[in-house]
Every structure is written in C-alpha cells, then in structure tokens.
Amino acid sequence: MSEIIAKAVDVEVIYGNHAALNKINMQVKKGDIYALVGKNGAGKTTLLRLFTGQNAPDYGHIEMFGKTGAHALNNARKRIGAIIETPAFYPFFSAVQNLEYYRIQRNIEDKSVIERVLKDTGLYEARNKKFKNYSLGMKQRLGIALCLMHDPEFLVLDEPINGLDPAGIVEMRKLMLKLNREKGLTIIISSHILSELANMATCYGFIDNGVILKELTSSELDNIEKNYIKMSTNDNSSVALAIAANVNSSAYVEDDGKYIIIPDIDSSPSEVLSRFVIESGYELYSLEIVKSTLEDYFISLLGGATIE
Ligand code: ADP
Numbered sequence: 001m002s003e004i005i006a007k008a009v010d011v012e013v014i015y016g017n018h019a020a021l022n023k024i025n026m027q028v029k030k031g032d033i034y035a036l037v038g039k040n041g042a043g044k045t046t047l048l049r050l051f052t053g054q055n056a057p058d059y060g061h062i063e064m065f066g067k068t069g070a071h072a073l074n075n076a077r078k079r080i081g082a083i084i085e086t087p088a089f090y091p092f093f094s095a096v097q098n099l100e101y102y103r104i105q106r107n108i109e110d111k112s113v114i115e116r117v118l119k120d121t122g123l124y125e126a127r128n129k130k131f132k133n134y135s136l137g138m139k140q141r142l143g144i145a146l147c148l149m150h151d152p153e154f155l156v157l158d159e160p161i162n163g164l165d166p167a168g169i170v171e172m173r174k175l176m177l178k179l180n181r182e183k184g185l186t187i188i189i190s191s192h193i194l195s196e197l198a199n200m201a202t203c204y205g206f207i208d209n210g211v212i213l214k215e216l217t218s219s220e221l222d223n224i225e226k227n228y229i230k231m232s233t234n235d236n237s238s239v240a241l242a243i244a245a246n247v248n249s250s251a252y253v254e255d256d257g258k259y260i261i262i263p264d265i266d267s268s269p270s271e272v273l274s275r276f277v278i279e280s281g282y283e284l285y286s287l288e289i290v291k292s293t294l295e296d297y298f299i300s301l302l303g304g305a306t307i308e
Helices: 044-052 070-079 096-105 111-120 135-149 166-181 220-224 235-245 271-277 295-303
Strands: 005-013 018-029 033-037 059-064 080-083 155-156 184-189 205-208 211-217 227-233 252-254 259-262 286-289
Touching: 005 286, 018 044, 018 211, 018 252, 033 044, 033 166, 044 059, 044 080, 044 166, 044 205, 059 070, 059 205, 070 271, 080 295, 096 135, 096 166, 096 211, 096 235, 111 166, 135 166, 135 184, 166 184, 205 295, 211 220, 227 271, 235 252, 235 259, 235 271
Parallel strands: 033 184, 033 205, 080 155, 155 184
Antiparallel strands: 005 018, 005 059, 205 211, 227 259, 227 286, 252 259
C-alpha cells in the first residue's frame, strides 16, 4: 500500500455559525497529483491551509507523513512547499535576485539551489529579467521555484493556474508533470475550473459547500467523460424508439423532442445510425458527435450549478 502523505480525518472548520469545512475525510497518497476542484467559496483554501498549518481544524485532525499532534506536524511540515497566497517578489529585482533574497532570509547555505530551481521551473534563460517584466505564468512559476528551494516532497498549490492564458496553462501542466514524474513530488493543486487540471491530475476531489462530494481517479473520470451522438430527424420520437429497439437500447429524445441522444457511441457508430435512419424511411436532418467535457461532469455533480 502506498504511503499517505497528507490526510484529513473528520475535519471541520467553523467561522461564526458557518462550517467552511464539514466533516472532511480525504487523503493524498505518495506520487499523486491530487486535484481539489470546487467553486469559489467551496472550502479549497481552508482545506489547504490545514495542511500547511496556517489554520487548525476546530474538530477532527490532520496527518502529514503519518504524523499528527502539534510538534510532530510542525516537523513534518518542513517537508512541504506551498503557495497559498502569491509570494511577494520585488518588481525591480530579477528572478535570481529575488530568490537570492529569500535564500539568505531562509538561511539556505547552498547557493546552487537557485540555479537548480530556476532550471526545474524553466526560468533559467529568463533568470536575469526583472520580475515586473515576467508574464503571469512566469511569475507563478517563480513562486513554485521559491517553494522548491528547500527540496520539499509535497507541494500544496492553491489556484496556481488562475488567470493564466492557454500557453501559461500548458507550461504549468508540463511543470507539474515534470516535478511529479522526474522529481517524485506529490502535489495537491486546487482550481475552480476542472478542465485546467485535466491531463495532469491522477485523482480528483470535488468539494462543494465544505463537503467532499466525490473522489475519483483520473481513469474513473475518463470513463465518465464520454462522447455522445446528438441527431435530429423528421420524426424524432419514432426514430428514437426504432433505434432503441433495433440498434442501441439507450437512445432517447431530449430538449422537448428536438433531438435524439445516443450516449453509447462505441456500440453504435454514426455511420450505422445514419444508415439505419435512412433505410427505415426517415429523413436525417443532422447528426453530430458531441464531446462531453469535464466541465459538464462538474456541473452535473453540483446539481446544475454554474462555475464561478
Ligand atoms: P475557496 O478557496 O474554495 O474559494 P475558502 O476556503 O476561501 O473557499 O472559503 C470557504 C468558506 O469559508 C467561504 O464561505 C468563505 O467566505 C469562508 N471563509 C474563509 N475564510 C474565512 C475567514 N477568515 N473568516 C470567515 N469566513 C471565512
């Protein structure tokens, strides 16, 4: 069984009469990239702050590297690197100068850490550029470089992708995978946009209103994320019934009869369906293969709520 890096056991955090976290039980295993996904205000930051020690639970407890209790947790937390709030960098300092400032402040003797973390985060070429001239993606990566300086085993990252453009998202995804696969780092990363964490996370925890609604591995999520066929004909109800009886039992009409939906695309490809409709004497108006996105799943999980 793989080692548990971080664990929340029956955790509650109460603000006034509001439970920001309500009986949370979850764990991050060694080697995971755990995606914590939920709308703004769902409780993501509050949960991550329990792991970093910036908050303490009102009920329940936290375990880090198998340790619990204030003293042992404090020691275990030396093995964590975290970005909960954006770290403060000097705008007129270069990346090297900013990291050097933190190296001295944190009493890290080995000067070579700066070169190492700049290389690891893909910023080495731009090391002498002033921070103020960095793109948002580069600024975020410099924040990660900073939390890699003491060689942590576990990264806790709160919304590091928020606001990045598509190229920045791709860079961040590559960086997470590199740190995870090549450096063996375990990572928990939060976002309010599920698709940002796609192709990166090994497992997902969906949080809403202080409750983990569901946890899934990435392969479980891949099975949910399936394409479906949406078509329209001159008589949708009859065609849906005919398809259900003869081709694919899961066909049904949707949207007040405007469309026929066939969720199971593998067992009835589009050419089979279109031939069946025409050979049965109906007119086929449209047929499209619709990709069901991660976002659709997220919205369905939250009962139709929109994100943001
Ligand atoms: P997320 O990170 O998912 O956006 P948060 O963990 O920041 O959510 O917040 C969860 C809930 O706790 C929200 O309702 C928020 O308003 C509340 N909350 C967070 N921090 C505080 C605080 N210091 N005082 C009072 N309420 C708070």
